Amino acid sequence: MSTIFSARFWAAAAERAAKTAAGSALTLLTTNATGLLDVDWAQAGSVVGLSVVASLLMSITSAGIGNSGPSLTTETIETPLGRHEAQE
DSSP states (O other), rough: GGGGGSHHHHHHHHHHHHHHHHHHHHHHHHHHHGGGGGSSSHHHHHHHHHHHHHHHHHHHHHSSSSSSSSSSSSSSOTTTTTTTTGOO
């Protein structure tokens, strides 16, 4: 089975996307130093949504490179028995 079609791949990719969304939102909210009611929430949501899409696309394009995770680094996705999914 291809790495991209595994539930573990998508769980790792979703975690990366959530971290990217949080980072984008934090950056937008702290750079303007405005109050909570002064934030343009539609624009903030748009930027965060775009960052999530970009993160998921990067995970997909990184799937066939290197290890079995949605990353270009040494991240691997292992089965409960300790074998890599890419080897099954």
